[in-house]
Amino acid sequence: MLADRFAPRYDVLQARHLLVEAPVERTYSALRSLDFTEIGGGLVNLAFWARGLPERWKNRHHRMPRVPTRLTFDDLVTGSEWAILGERPGSEIVLGVAGQFWKPVVVWRRVEPDRFIDFAEPGFGKIVLSLSAAPYGGTHTLLTYDARVILGDGWSRAKFWVYWTTVSPFIRAIQTATLRTIARHAEAAEPKA
Incomplete structure (x- = not known):
């Protein structure tokens, strides 16, 4: 996996898989054009709402930023600290970000792809997110969501594990959704003629 290049060693790996009744080309096209605002469901909506509470409280006297009506991979990397670390078109896309995710109001840090592997600032961790599509037989696809967390020091690792104990079921729900x-x-896509 391309994700192995950016996170060969990690402190946490959580992967989910789904067998899709569509060929890999159609599945990757749907993956690449994913609109993150469409991801939802009871537990997922609760997770996003709860995760946003501390920031909403912190900014309660200020105008809240506009909630996007569409959020693709390209939108995400243009309007946030996330970066596309690499892509094997038709197969896998990998994103990454650094931050202090365990804090109530997350402190994010954008790290450019060429510096991502070596970034190891104390007090920060890194997330490597990979979505991939692999052929499964002639007409199906194995779709995988791989999330890896790398923590640079013991103090960050300890704080993160307390946080992870609470959030990992919600992350699984987001991955599945x-x-x-x-x-x-x-x-649902029409087969190409």
Whole structure:
């Protein structure tokens, strides 16, 4: 996986898989055009709402930023600290970000792809997120969401583990909802003639 290049060693790996009833080309096309605002569901919506509470409280006397009506990979890397670390078109896309995710109001840090592997600032961790599509037989695709967390020091690792104990079930729900959203679009797409 391309994700191995950016996170060969990690402190946490959480992967989810889904078998999609569509060929890999259609599935990757649906993956690459994913609109993150379409990902939802009871537990997922609760997770996003709860994660946003501290920031909403901090900014309660200020105008809240506009909530996007569309959020693709390209929108995400243009309007946030996330960066596309690499892509194997038709197969895998990898994103990354550094930050202090365990804090109530997350402190994010954008790290450019050419500096990402070596970034190891104390007090920060890195997230490597990979979405991939691999052929499964002649007409199906194995869709994978791989999330890896790398922590640079013991203090950050300790803080993160307390946080991870609480959030990992919600992350699994978000991963599953993401895969289902991609699959729904891939399976509904018209086959190319």
